[in-house]
Amino acid sequence: MFRDAEGRPRIVVTGTGLASPLGTDVGTFWHRVTSGAIATGPVTRFSTDSYPTHLAAEVSDDGLTAPQAPDGGTPRSLRYGLHAAEAALREAKLLDHDCLRRTGVVLGTVMGTRPHVEELRRLHRSVEARAVWDAPSLLAVAPARRLGLGGPRQVVAAGCAAGNTAIATAADCIRSGQADAVVTGGVDELSEAVFGLFTTLRALAPDEVRPFDRHRRGMMPSEGAGVVVLESLEHAVRRGAPVLAELSGYAVAADAHHMTAPHPQGLGMLRCMSESLAMAGLHARDVDYVSAHGTGTPANDALEAACLEDFFGARGGHPAVSSVKGMLGHSQGAASAFEAIICVLALQHDRVPGNPTLRDVDDGCAGLDLVEGSFRDMPVRAALSNAFGFGGNTSAIVLSRFSD
Numbered sequence: 001m002f003r004d005a006e007g008r009p010r011i012v013v014t015g016t017g018l019a020s021p022l023g024t025d026v027g028t029f030w031h032r033v034t035s036g037a038i039a040t041g042p043v044t045r046f047s048t049d050s051y052p053t054h055l056a057a058e059v060s061d062d063g064l065t066a067p068q069a070p071d072g073g074t075p076r077s078l079r080y081g082l083h084a085a086e087a088a089l090r091e092a093k094l095l096d097h098d099c100l101r102r103t104g105v106v107l108g109t110v111m112g113t114r115p116h117v118e119e120l121r122r123l124h125r126s127v128e129a130r131a132v133w134d135a136p137s138l139l140a141v142a143p144a145r146r147l148g149l150g151g152p153r154q155v156v157a158a159g160c161a162a163g164n165t166a167i168a169t170a171a172d173c174i175r176s177g178q179a180d181a182v183v184t185g186g187v188d189e190l191s192e193a194v195f196g197l198f199t200t201l202r203a204l205a206p207d208e209v210r211p212f213d214r215h216r217r218g219m220m221p222s223e224g225a226g227v228v229v230l231e232s233l234e235h236a237v238r239r240g241a242p243v244l245a246e247l248s249g250y251a252v253a254a255d256a257h258h259m260t261a262p263h264p265q266g267l268g269m270l271r272c273m274s275e276s277l278a279m280a281g282l283h284a285r286d287v288d289y290v291s292a293h294g295t296g297t298p299a300n301d302a303l304e305a306a307c308l309e310d311f312f313g314a315r316g317g318h319p320a321v322s323s324v325k326g327m328l329g330h331s332q333g334a335a336s337a338f339e340a341i342i343c344v345l346a347l348q349h350d351r352v353p354g355n356p357t358l359r360d361v362d363d364g365c366a367g368l369d370l371v372e373g374s375f376r377d378m379p380v381r382a383a384l385s386n387a388f389g390f391g392g393n394t395s396a397i398v399l400s401r402f403s404d
Helices: 026-033 077-091 098-102 114-122 125-132 136-146 162-175 194-199 233-239 267-280 299-314 330-349
Strands: 011-019 040-042 056-057 104-106 151-156 179-188 224-232 245-254 289-291 320-322 352-353 373-376 383-387 393-402
Touching: 011 026, 011 077, 011 162, 011 233, 011 330, 026 330, 040 098, 056 136, 077 136, 077 179, 077 224, 098 104, 104 136, 104 162, 104 330, 114 194, 114 352, 136 151, 136 179, 162 179, 162 224, 162 330, 162 393, 179 330, 224 233, 224 330, 245 267, 245 330, 267 299, 267 383, 267 393, 289 330, 299 383, 320 352, 330 352, 330 383, 330 393
Parallel strands: 104 151, 104 179, 289 320, 289 383
Antiparallel strands: 011 224, 011 245, 040 056, 179 224, 245 393, 352 373, 383 393
16 A cells, blocks of 8 residues: 555655645635636836836735744745745644654745845945855745654755756655655746846736747746645555645656756657656546646747657557646746645645637647636646756656545
8 A cells, every 4th residue: 555566655745735836724715726717917026117028927925924023034935935834834734743753844945035136236235144045945944943843854956847856855765764754846036137037038928928829929037935744655654644646757857968958859748747647556548637848939839739649649648737827827946836835725626727728729739629718627646747947957746646
């Protein structure tokens, strides 16, 4: 019961938590993400007067439980991560549990705490103040200290594949015996540097993000934190924890083709899908839903669609596909962590989110079963989530409905 067909400890999800532009609790988030709510809007974090576009997705302070320092100096990324971690541990019934000494923290990020340092610079704060916060390790250290987590602490920087990469790293920590449970996912806050980068790359959408649409024109930056609690099945059963889903497979790769462009044949994407399903002991036809990376940029969507068609079509699979970035924007390190939570909820509710900004399917994406509208009710037994990032980073996870 406690080991898979290859003799590895089975890994399950026992808690979820988030701070997102579509809500700071999982229930609100799920309602909005399956209602077609659009979180993108005018940027308030910094001036966009010198940029050709002015839109992104921001997390509201309303509902955040993590405290702000009296001088307003706590990085938003720390507050998002703390809020999400505490909520996930509460759902997992791990808050104040005696096993927290063997519970770790592994979080993925793109920018770490650098956006806060940018803000301090704009406010002409001292060099000493900036130096205090210029430490990505704080993203793991802060929740560990606040919540009493004594296990391994790690921050993973794998571009926009960081959330899934962190989840895979956390699962390896459990399987290797370093931890009994791990709080894992991703976190990033909105950054002017990222806004400027994607402006330079001409990758920002002027109005809305339209993944897989013929008229898609780019992405929009976003922010937040998404966290799941992973445990070995044996540990979860022993303490009577709620089991929400099983992390049945995962894979990480780097095709190292180009600093910003993916490999033209999508070798890393294909490898991650193949290896994650092999670990899960599943075939392509067993996957009911794919949470696509789907940034809304012409290059990404066309290549991902081609890879999905090639991989699933050749193996008799035809899963439903959607990208929530049309609603949430691209939250960088938190993106695939949000999508992992969405896959867990899809397995629980037999409902998958749609592509509400999709109006005219691109010819190159027409072979996919793209979910129209806000949602689709359908049986979901296994879900695959893809994440890709700069530098050729790729990662995929497979979440399955739990059964003894």
